Amino acid sequence: MNWKKWCLTIGASAWLAVAAPQFAHAAEHEDVFIIYKNDAGKQAIEENATAIVKDFEAFKTIEGTFSDDALRILKSDANIQVIEKNATTYETSARYTTADLLSITNLSWSSKMTGITRPWTLGLTGNGVKVGVIDTGVAKVSGMDHVTRLSFVQDNPATSVDESTVYDTENHGTGVAGIITANSVKDGTNTVVGLAPNADVYSLKVFEGDNAEMSTILSAVEWSIENNLTVLNMSLGSAEPDAILERAIKAANAAGVTIIAASGNESSLSALAPVDYPAAYSGVIGVGAVDQQKVRSYFSNVGDTVDFVAPGESLRLLSKSGGIRVDSGTSFAAPHITAMITLLKEKYPTATTAQLQALLKKYSEDLGVSGRDDLYGNGLPNLAAFVTDGKLPTVENEPITPSPGDSDGSGLPIDTDDEAIETKSDAQQFISNNQYKITTWLSAIQEGRKIGLRTKFTPLYSLYSDLASPEKKLVKAYNKKIKTIVTSATTKSTKISATNLTKMASAKTTQIRFTTPIKPSTLTENRVVIYRAGKEVSGFKLTKASSGKAIRLTTTKTLAKGNYVIMIDPTKLKTKTSKAITTPFAIKFTVK
Known part of the structure; x- marks a missing residue:
């Protein structure tokens, strides 16, 4: 599966590149974070560590001090997933007040198009909302020091480069995250500032170069669920659906995570391309791109899963060098919607994805043919007329998903009708409650990896009759691979x-x-x-x-x-x- 970043590089303004000073390697490295895959990996870390600072068991991560020789040994160990040799130190940056934001002059055209000053006037800046950006990482640049950075990319032991670094080397994730949360950066007469600058943003790096492995994407989604993130931006995609990713998306939805994804850039002046995945999945808000004249960008993919459009052409973006560059793509349209959803989530913390989507639709400008259409979806959101009346839209036929910790369904409404209520079988209930666990098992099978016979494959095999057709094919193929006698x-x-x-x-x-x-x-x-x-x-x-x-x-x-x-x-x-x-x-x- 080829997962791509949805951007089009059309030009960039000039900036100065400053070479980083080079330092000799010390004999001992303090504050090294190592992620292990299994008990054997954990044991190897403990045996090679000079000192263990802390064992983060929930994340299979150990912090400690290690020698060069120890790191070389561990880097070649198949039971070790990631070694982060230069862990990021996070500092608290100044958070914006309403007065600060309203004093900013010469906002970029894309910011103005969202009507962002209205929610700022109402005191909505994203405060307290946890937002994940699954992308290429965020560079260590001014204006982004408040972003929490994590990497799910595995270090390549054959190279001298630390591929697991949390920083952006592709010039993509920095721009995406900057649209959501960047502190103000001057660009001549324009000011680039995040639309939800006070949000708690987590950069979840999954790309190594232009590719992202399914396992790293799943790890980022899993981390988002476990750490109670409520909004997730995915400016990536593939033309082909994937049952494993779809199950992970459903698990995130069930945990209360609102997911926004780019529709893709495969359309051309002569042909229209369908929306890519994950934007095309149910439960994901798919975002297309428009230019400064509110016309659909020629590259923006189309279809019945385009929910909204947002600025995505010739945008001024924060670059990995700390300067400003110009770029286009649905990758950069999506975070505009993510930021607006974040502000709405701050105002209405209990709102569901469907309610947030309906609220955004209420403040959207209808573009193209009258009503919803495949080119512009529900239109271009603009919060200039946003009113905080304390009321959320009523959504008809909204799917009911259990909130975190409510997997037994005890928090669901009671049906008072006399008609029989359809109940799930034990197998269906197990699948519903263990979406992510099952996804990781199936993902391992899909990627050709071995899974535990007694602890993973057997429970999966017992669920066979209740799995989706693509999942049954994976289980059947694995059964054949290990030559099970049935x-x-x-x-x-x-x-x-x-x-x-x-x-x-x-x-x-x-x-x-x-x-x-x-x-x-x-x-x-x-x-x-x-x-x-x-x-x-x-x-x-x-x-x-x-x-x-x-x-x-x-x-x-x-x-x-x-x-x-x-x-x-x-x-x-x-x-x-x-x-x-x-x-x-x-x-x-x-x-x-």
Whole structure:
């Protein structure tokens, strides 16, 4: 999947590039942050650290002091994800008051087009709203020192460059974030200033050059959910849909995150291109671009998932050198909408994405044909007439998503009608509550990586019937890749068989027979797991025949309705003749 940044470089004003001073490497490096992938990575860090300052377990990150030799060892370790050798120090910058903002003269045309001075007059500056910018990072330049920077890009051990740096080397993310939150920068007669300058902005770097790996995008979305960000800007895209990213988007939506994305720049003067993903996904606010005359930019993609348009052509943007450059693209239209959503979120902190979108539509200028259209969406938002009457729009047929911490649905309204209320199955409920976890498993499979058989694949396999079609294909392909031997009431195998698969509810026992006898001592109880609806089922007792031809699983518990998977992990499993067994065994049954 080729994820692209949506900008068009059409020119740039001149600026001075100042070379950074070079320093000799010290023998010891303090305040190094290292992200580990697993327990082996954590152990390697602990063994090589001169001193451990803090272990951020929730983020799989350790801060400490390391020698050059230790960093070289860890950089080549496959269990280490990121080494940040020069961690950013964040300082509190001066925050703007209403008087400060209203005293700014000669705002750029793009800022004026949003009617931004009206919400500023009302005291709305983005204060207290947490906004994520998933992009190329933000440069260390004046006017952006209040931005919190994180990188999800993995360092390449084959190079001397620290690819995991949090800073922008592509001249993209700095401009995008600057539209939202830059402190004022003079550009001749114009002043470039963020539309929501007091927002708490988090730069979440996912790009290495022009490409972003799915795993880094997912990590950034996951971090956004875990750290309670409420607005997310994604000025990136792909022409092809991706089931993994779509699931991550749904998980973010369910957590209350409002996502804004660029529609893409693939249209031309002779042909129109459809909206790219993630802007084309339901639950994402898709943004196209217009020029100074409010005419759709020729490159801006179109379709029924364009929600709004915003300034996106010949814009003056903050550059990675600290100067001002001129650029175009839907990448830079999207953060205008992100900033306006941020101001509305400050005023209405409990507003849903649908309510915020409806409110923005209320203050949008209808462009193109009358009403919503595929070129301009709902039009060009302008907050010049914004009124804080304390009322939010009523949205018809708004999807109900649980708020964070309310996954059991206890906070949802009660239906007082006598009609039966459709309820989710246990499997569907598990999927709904574990969107991101499932997404990471599927993403690993899609990228050709191995996942844990007992802890990840087996629960995923138990959910197979309730997965979407593209996800089923991934699970099926992985099953084939690891050569799982499967038997069920409808699927027969020449290597394994099992009894009572159609009557497990009453029998509560099954005998699993192996065509090639196993060595009983090599099959330990922890190597046999049973899952239903994504969750492990306990209470089964394992007994093994001394001949090695069969094992029996028995329970005294009542088995709930659903699809079950018994998985036998072949790790250390051997045949009676001590030949290693490398393929897993899966026994499937359904309790109705």
